[in-house]
Amino acid sequence: MSKKLTPREKDYSKWYNELVIEANLAENSAVRGCMVIKPYGYSIWEKMQAELDSKFKETGHENAYFPLFVPKSLFEAEEKNAEGFAKECAVVTHYRLKTDPEDASKLIVDPDAKLEEELVVRPTSEAIIWNTYKGWIQSYRDLPILINQWANVVRWEMRTRLFLRTAEFLWQEGHTAHATKEEALAETEQMNNIYAEFAENFMAIPVIKGRKTDSERFAGAEETYCIEALMQDGKALQAGTSHFLGQNFAKAFDVKFASKEGDLKHVWATSWGVSTRLMGALIMTHSDDKGLVLPPKLAPVQVVIVPIYKGEEQLNQISEVANQLVKDLRAVGVSVKFDNRDTHKPGWKFAQYELQGVPVRLAIGPKDLEKGTVELARRDTLTKEFVERDSVVEKIQDLMVEIQDHLFGKAKAYRDNHITEVETFDEFKEVLKVKGGFISAHWDGTPETENKIKELTKATIRCIPFEGKKEEGKCVLTGEKSSQRVLFAKAY
Amino acid sequence: MSKKLTPREKDYSKWYNELVIEANLAENSAVRGCMVIKPYGYSIWEKMQAELDSKFKETGHENAYFPLFVPKSLFEAEEKNAEGFAKECAVVTHYRLKTDPEDASKLIVDPDAKLEEELVVRPTSEAIIWNTYKGWIQSYRDLPILINQWANVVRWEMRTRLFLRTAEFLWQEGHTAHATKEEALAETEQMNNIYAEFAENFMAIPVIKGRKTDSERFAGAEETYCIEALMQDGKALQAGTSHFLGQNFAKAFDVKFASKEGDLKHVWATSWGVSTRLMGALIMTHSDDKGLVLPPKLAPVQVVIVPIYKGEEQLNQISEVANQLVKDLRAVGVSVKFDNRDTHKPGWKFAQYELQGVPVRLAIGPKDLEKGTVELARRDTLTKEFVERDSVVEKIQDLMVEIQDHLFGKAKAYRDNHITEVETFDEFKEVLKVKGGFISAHWDGTPETENKIKELTKATIRCIPFEGKKEEGKCVLTGEKSSQRVLFAKAY
Known part of the structure; x- marks a missing residue:
């Protein structure tokens, strides 16, 4: 553990990879793109889970569990969703291995154990869940259904990075069913707000709430709301999404309900999720060249006490x-x-x-015993001070709040300082190159322009912010009319 | 919900299946053998998880997460383990679907996306975990490793039943690494004891602790300790297992540590798990012809209040x-x-x-308002009484303890009454046929006899009980010498 991390200035990406390993958060496994989440990393994830789970339950959601596998015929039922995920999914084709006749120490797939229908390992669960909801919904009395699932999902990504993009990851996925469009939209917004509050108040990560453009939307959704965070290297990270699915899945799986008036209508749907990707956001928002920096609310250990002694008596x-x-x-x-x-x-x-980012360290040596003090070191500011033993507890209680606030304030100042309004495409490119961060620019609203900008700069539209001021302007690329600025950035 | 359950006397198996569905615990899914755990069922599982998790943490274990997939070459490394699970495992062979050229609305497996090495969906995680531990263990300072994982696993069972035997199920699996055999054996025993305490004190299910015979042992283990419960139909159910794995996995994955003295030794291992199968044990231990009966410690809702009224004013x-x-x-x-x-x-x-098994129901009607009473009904005894409003809270606090104890006592009396000592094979068959339950009999210790008895009666040796008295006797089938009685039963 004496190894020093590569400084962020020198190679941000290398710093990140080293930190994840050295701080004992996670590591790569023998399975391509799949990670092992180590106990220390998992204990941070457990803290996130507990907080999110209680927020979900407070808003009337219940947990349930649906199968890991999606039969191919269900997977393909909602066309856009299928199209979006077919390119990168793990497929189970057989249900048995047998001894290799040529080498008894080896196993081979048993050709006699081929499944009649292939099973897709869930990349997301809309298909299997809506096929189930079909049996649960007959009347308006059965609505709303407000369910969440904590689960593993698999997306066969080609380029993976610990926490940020892995073939298997852990997440929660909410899947709700409603009688009206308005109710489903309100749910979509509520859950996006819950994610934003969680990110800001619990993880100390400032986020921008907005909606995605057509091309960045979840496959199968009518609207995707999101929270976008900014990392220290000026790249954005999508930290959570909440989808208004319209009646797409209800139509694909023929899920109708009898309204109070007695007529049959398709059900309205939402889905929403955050994943172990949040661990990446956490690391890249607060940490420094010495390692992880954890907000107190997320730290598995908030205070560590280290004795400094010679001999057993002192100890x-x-x-x-x-x-x-x-x-x-x-x-x-x-x-x-x-x-x-x-x-x-x-x-x-x-x-x-x-x-490992423990927020406060106390050191106690022989001199401290004499003086009735302890040495207190803050991880976030790297400052030290001596504190009277009698006031340590109160001091630390205050610090837990102060450090949490300080980390959020610091991250917010950085983020706010990295939202740059530009008027021309030259400015756009210059800001992206020199400063990074979010670029607030006018856009003509077409996917063609969005794509062109992506091709030219690698920046994508992170979101159309909900709180962006309505303002007439001209598209930064085409000069066409625009009525609102959107946020561009390079992104994880 | 007005549907009455088939009485247990008439068809126990049908009663069970109906209860699981009607009480909203779980249902079958579109995927062969995989279940949907519905919110009510899942909330009971969450209670079990929380209790177990805190017991694991109290004894120094930490949670972590390992990949869902096991590459075939790792899967086959520990021979007996591989042999045990190869016959019923889901195998991922491809990582992409593509549009069917003959029908654009369909997807087919893309033959160009075949994996170089097949991946087994974990039926248990020893292989992937010991391959990981190899990188974590160099010296005695790295030991012990005490890790638990909450996860889904897949075993391609041919005959499945909700909770009892499903292709996918949820469980926890502990995997520990130790410097000495003694320490690993102590861990194996400690975890089996934790399972027993949990079953008895939390689930109100009496269990017998013991060890498995060679033929019933976990594939790859040197010893399997278990807790065995008895269901109301006289069949046994294995409710949890704790395995002493010896050095089998350390040898298969070449995991050695430098001892204090400096020499290299193979590491000793344990693994232990309980699963959603416990839901089946819970149901079949306490429930009756009216439905589920839940011990208060596991009930998501302990008390329900139902108003009996005419008109809004009364309400x-x-x-x-x-x-x-x-x-x-x-x-x-x-x-x-x-x-x-x-x-x-x-x-x-x-x-x-x-x-749904809510332990206590309170009903309040207009007459209760007049008299200052409420009607209190106990689910376990199906008795009712009127209680003064002022003493309801105290009464219910007492009842939570009383009902928990009553359920355990009742189940224990049934179980104790269904352990029958027999001396002859005729008696053995007679008891099995007429009474069921555990049969305590002498056995000559050979797998041949064990198998023969299984063939003839379908009864297996559930365990060699730890607390069985040492006693000379003669094998119930062969008449050979035996030094301890073992417990036979038909089992789930």
Whole structure:
């Protein structure tokens, strides 16, 4: 763990990859594009899950579980959805292996165990779920259905990166069914808002809410709302999406309900999800050249106590103070670890906890015992101070709030400073090259122009922001009329 | 929901299937052998997960996540494990679908997207995990590794039944690595004990702890410890297993560590798991002809309040009392639902909550308002009584404990009454036919005899109980010498 990370300035991408590995968050596996999420990374994901899950339940959603596999005939039922995901899906074709007749230590696929119908490993679950909802919905009394699922999904991406783009990832997917279009749209918006609140208040990641253009929309959706974040290298990251699916899936699976008035109508749908990709957003929003920086609300360990001692007697004296602190901090809901391992030196521990982003480190040595102090180090500012032992608990309670706010404020200042309004395509290219970030520009509303800009600059329209001011202008590429600025950026 | 269940006496298997569907626990899906776990069923599973997860964490385990897929070459590395699971595994062979050239509305497997190496959908994760641990373990300082994973697994079973045997199921699988055999054996036993405590204290299911015979052991294990429960129809159900894997996986994947003394040794391993099968055990231990019976510790809703009223004014008066009760019950940690829907009649609601196993039902009508009472019905005993409104909260707090104990006691009495010692094979067959349950009999210790008995009676050795008294005797089939009785039963 003495290895230093490549500085972000030098190679941001390399820094990211090294950090994920060195901080024990995740690693690549023997399966192409699939990751192992290590305990420390998974414990952060569990914190995210718990918070999101309670937000979902507060808004009336229940969890359920649907099959991993989607029979091909169901998969292809909603045409656009199928088209969007067919190109990169894992397909199960057989249900047995047998001993290789040429080498008894090997196994081969048993040709006699071919499935009648191939099964697609779910890349997303609309098809299997709407085929199920068909049996659940007869009347308006059966609506709304508000269900969420925590699951693994597989998309056979060609270029993968830990957390950001992996062949298998973990996510939650909400799938709701409604009697009216208005209700479904309200749900779509509500869930996008929940994602935004979660990102900002819990992960300390400022996001912009907006809707996607036709070409960036989820395959099978009528509208995709999203939250977009900005990473430290000036690239955007889509952190969550909420889709208004219209009646597309209800029509594909023939899901109708009898209204109060007695006539049969197709059901309206939404789906929404966030994934382990959020781990990538978390890392790239707050961390620095020394490693991960975690907002207190997400940190599996908020405070670590490291004893600095020579000999057992000193350790015993320090342990007495430390154990009392552990008790007092836990009593006020702060998670704390006393690392009294004798297998590692204090300097190694300091570096390790910096690498792993523990928000506050307390060090206690013989001098601290004399003076009744502890040394307190903040991970976010890398500052140190001595604190009276009696005021440590209160100080840390305050710090938990202060650090959370500070990280959000810092990320927001960076983000706000990286939204640049441009009027010409030269400016557009110049800003993209020199500064990065979001470019707020007029666009004529056509997919052709959107594509052309993507070809020329690799920047895509991240969203049409909900809070963008309505303003007449001219498209940055074609000079055609435009009534609102949209946000362009290079993106993960 | 007015449909009555087939009585257990008439057809136990049909009763079970109907109950799972009618109580909204789960249903079959469009995918052969895969189930949909519905919100009510899933909320019970979530309760189990939360309790188990905290027990795992209390004993030092952490959660992590490993890939869904196992490359064929890893899958076959541990020979016995591979042999055990190869016969029933889902195999991914391709990573893309394409439009059918003969019918543009259809998709076919793209022959150009064949994987170089087939991927097995994990039936269990020893192979992928031990291949990963290889990179994590160099020295004794890296041990022990105590990891658990919550995941879905797939075993291509030919005959499936909701919860009991499904092609895909949810489970947790613990995988630990240790420096010594003793430590690994202690872990194996500790986890089996945790399962037993969980089953008995949380699910109110009495279990017998023991070890499996060679032929019933997990493929790749040196020892399999288990907990065995008894269902109401006299058949046994394996409710959890904990495996001592010896050095089998460490050898298959070449995982060695440098000991304190500096020499290289193979690592010792355990794995242990329980699955959604526990839902089946829960149902078949406590439920009756009216539906599910839930122990309070597992019930998503512990108390339901049903108003009995004519007209809005009565409803308003009742609601006032009910809402106060809801508040008071929640304040003492009891989960409660006030079902004031006007779309369903009280009788329908009574039947529905009986079907879904809600432990306590309160009904409040106009007469109760006058008298200051509520009608309290217990699901487990199907008894009713009137309770003074002022003592309802205390009464219910007591009942939560009493019902939990009563269910365990009842199940234990049944189970204890269905362990029959036999001395002859005629007795063996007679007991199996007339009474069912566990048969405690001497066995000569050979797989041949075990197999012969299975062939003749369909009964298998469920376990060699840890607490069985050592006792000389003669094998029930062969008359050979035996030093301990083992437990036979027909099993799920």
